[in-house]
Amino acid sequence: MSETAAQLNFFQETQGRKGILAWILSTDHKRIGLMYMYTIMVFFIVGVLLGLGIKMELIAPGLTVMGPQAYNSFFTVHGVIMIFVIVIPGLPAIFGNFFLPIMIGAKDVAFPKLNLFSWYLFIIGIITVLISLFTFGGPPDTGWTFYAPYSFKTTTNMFPAVLGAFILGFSSILTGLNFITTIHRMRAPGMRWMKMPLFAWSIYGTGWIQLFATPIVGITLLMIIAERFLKIGFFDPALGGDPILYQHLFWIYSHPAVYIMILPAMGVISEIIPTFARKGIFGYNAVVISTMAIAIVGYFVWAHHMFTSGMSTTAQFVFSLLTFFVAIPSAIKVFNWVATLYKGSIRLEVPLIWALGFLFLFMIGGFTGLFLGAVATDVHVHNTTFVVAHFHYIIFGGMGSAFFAALHYWLPKMYGRMYNKYWATVGWATFFIGFNVLYFPMFILGYQGMPRRYYDYLDQFHGLNIVSTLGAFIMVAGIFVIILNLIRGARHGEQATMNPWEGRSLEWTVPSPPPLENFDEIPDLTKSSAHPA
Amino acid sequence: MSEHKTHITSYTTHFMVLLALLILTWATVSITNINLGPYSVTAALLIACLKATLVLLYFMHLKFDSKILKISFSAVMVVFALVILLTFFDYLFR
Ligand SMILES: [Cu+2]
Numbered sequence: 133m134s135e136t137a138a139q140l141n142f143f144q145e146t147q148g149r150k151g152i153l154a155w156i157l158s159t160d161h162k163r164i165g166l167m168y169m170y171t172i173m174v175f176f177i178v179g180v181l182l183g184l185g186i187k188m189e190l191i192a193p194g195l196t197v198m199g200p201q202a203y204n205s206f207f208t209v210h211g212v213i214m215i216f217v218i219v220i221p222g223l224p225a226i227f228g229n230f231f232l233p234i235m236i237g238a239k240d241v242a243f244p245k246l247n248l249f250s251w252y253l254f255i256i257g258i259i260t261v262l263i264s265l266f267t268f269g270g271p272p273d274t275g276w277t278f279y280a281p282y283s284f285k286t287t288t289n290m291f292p293a294v295l296g297a298f299i300l301g302f303s304s305i306l307t308g309l310n311f312i313t314t315i316h317r318m319r320a321p322g323m324r325w326m327k328m329p330l331f332a333w334s335i336y337g338t339g340w341i342q343l344f345a346t347p348i349v350g351i352t353l354l355m356i357i358a359e360r361f362l363k364i365g366f367f368d369p370a371l372g373g374d375p376i377l378y379q380h381l382f383w384i385y386s387h388p389a390v391y392i393m394i395l396p397a398m399g400v401i402s403e404i405i406p407t408f409a410r411k412g413i414f415g416y417n418a419v420v421i422s423t424m425a426i427a428i429v430g431y432f433v434w435a436h437h438m439f440t441s442g443m444s445t446t447a448q449f450v451f452s453l454l455t456f457f458v459a460i461p462s463a464i465k466v467f468n469w470v471a472t473l474y475k476g477s478i479r480l481e482v483p484l485i486w487a488l489g490f491l492f493l494f495m496i497g498g499f500t501g502l503f504l505g506a507v508a509t510d511v512h513v514h515n516t517t518f519v520v521a522h523f524h525y526i527i528f529g530g531m532g533s534a535f536f537a538a539l540h541y542w543l544p545k546m547y548g549r550m551y552n553k554y555w556a557t558v559g560w561a562t563f564f565i566g567f568n569v570l571y572f573p574m575f576i577l578g579y580q581g582m583p584r585r586y587y588d589y590l591d592q593f594h595g596l597n598i599v600s601t602l603g604a605f606i607m608v609a610g611i612f613v614i615i616l617n618l619i620r621g622a623r624h625g626e627q628a629t630m631n632p633w634e635g636r637s638l639e640w641t642v643p644s645p646p647p648l649e650n651f652d653e654i655p656d657l658t659k660s661s662a663h664p665a
Numbered sequence: 666m667s668e669h670k671t672h673i674t675s676y677t678t679h680f681m682v683l684l685a686l687l688i689l690t691w692a693t694v695s696i697t698n699i700n701l702g703p704y705s706v707t708a709a710l711l712i713a714c715l716k717a718t719l720v721l722l723y724f725m726h727l728k729f730d731s732k733i734l735k736i737s738f739s740a741v742m743v744v745f746a747l748v749i750l751l752t753f754f755d756y757l758f759r
Pocket residue numbers: 386387390433434436437
């Protein structure tokens with residue numbers, strides 16, 4: 133589909149700026165979204181290679197490729213990069229930026245300059261984290277949770293890493309604020325709340341969590357500074373503090389952060405499944421309500437990470453109960469997706485394959501979460517590789533699959549070109565097999581008692597660790613096939629039409645790639661009655 | 666857009682709020698003389714919340730702002746209160 137000759141797309145419309153300046157000075161939400169994407173993809177590769185390093189060390193007991201100190205730094209930096217640089221900002225910053233304004237019929241976000249500033253904060257945060265790796269005491273070795281009191285005693289560079297996480301958090305708060313305001317103030321006429329695409333709803337719920345939860349990281353950082361430099365005892369028992377208070381504060385932010393990761397992923401799936409089942413989503417209202425319910429209840433379950441840390445029994449009971457509550461809205465969503473597929477005229481395209489993979493992996497992750505939410509079983513598997521397998525199924529199998537689903541769904545819109553579908557499917561299959569071969573053995577190993585975060589292990593765990601490392605290589609091969617195929621598609625793929633998937637939301641009504649301000653005229657939806665999703 | 670009309674609060678109101686804040690500060694200090702056990706934190710937090718509410722409503726003009734801002738702000742306070750409450754399920758029962 134060729135656009136009318138007069139209209140330039142947002143790549144061609146540089147507003148008189150040249151080269152890289154056309155990017156780093158642009159307040160266009162689409163360019164900012166792509167800048168996030170390029171940054172995130174580079175660090176994703178770094179994070180993947182660090183993860184591969186961890187699995188290489190674990191291929192045999194004893195010292196294989198690195199010693200204990202290097203191993204501790206590897207898993208810490210892998211965690212910090214993956215959590216704070218990739219999965220927390222990932223979907224909102226890339227696809228929220230690019231598609232939220234288009235989906236609700238707006239020309240840009242509410243505060244375009246603030247949006248660009250958020251990206252600058254993001255880069256400053258990343259640089260701060262990188263400084264911690266290469267200066268003074270060497271890379272941090274505390275694990276991405278920076279647990280007290282060890283994190284206050286270690287001689288490695290833990291302070292810049294926490295400061296980096298804090299700056300990244302600020303970027304996240306501003307992005308959330310921007311999206312909330314955009315949704316409140318900039319919806320096109322007739323785009324009523326209950327007509328909004330579900331991805332926009334999920335970004336809205338996420339925005340509130342970003343706004344409510346992230347400041348806690350800031351407070352915690354100030355307390356760390358007060359403790360280290362003013363010797364006020366918050367966390368260090370030697371100063372009269374309580375290490376468990378640190379764990380409370382850390383998880384008050386970091387558990388809702390899990391929902392910052394997974395809610396937009398659920399939003400992506402709620403867009404893709406109806407499009408390829410070629411019918412409306414089953415139970416739109418239920419999906420919206422469960423999105424907001426997850427955003428709210430997800431705030432009050434944080435201490436399920438602390439069942440074995442010496443917290444009171446009453447708190448264990450309360451938080452276990454609340455954790456089980458949050459499973460209900462997630463299950464409602466899964467039910468609605470499956471019910472949407474039921475009797476749909478399904479077209480099995482690459483984005484739907486990723487979405488189905490998401491369903492499968494997310495459910496394994498969710499069900500094993502119940503083992504961890506119940507106090508009795510958690511005591512047995514806490515701090516074993518079972519936990520590692522569980523959250524990789526949720527975060528990587530869930531959010532990661534949704535991320536690739538979104539890329540394959542929206543790439544034709546973003547670049548106006550289509551990728552090679554055969555290689556995309558091969559990439560997915562390789563990834564999916566590799567993923568399960570890598571992480572499923574870790575459930576068994578953890579159940580048998582193999583602890584996480586040690587570079588060494590007992591001989592009895594050797595067999596399954598070989599299988600797991602083998603899976604890691606298969607999965608990484610799949611990731612490279614996927615990414616290379618997408619890059620090739622974006623650069624040289626055949627021209628994509630305006631609406632290759634017959635989607636019904638507004639982004640499919642504008643040219644691919646969209647023009648600078650998305651719409652010639654703000655769309656008027658007062659007359660259409662159907663849900664756009 | 667109607668938010669641009671400014672509201673002018675009288676000196677008397679400002680003075681009364683200031684007086685209330687001073688009295689509450691005195692109450693915070695004097696309540697430490699009574700031993701309330703674990704509830705001394707609760708008492709201090711309650712008084713602090715009351716003071717913060719006064720400052721927000723009058724000095725920061727939340728009382729005269731639009732409804733959506735009031736709702737958003739109250740939501741933050743409710744979440745914050747619930748978080749403290751849940752944390753005390755740990756500290757009070759340890
Ligand atoms: Cu959690």
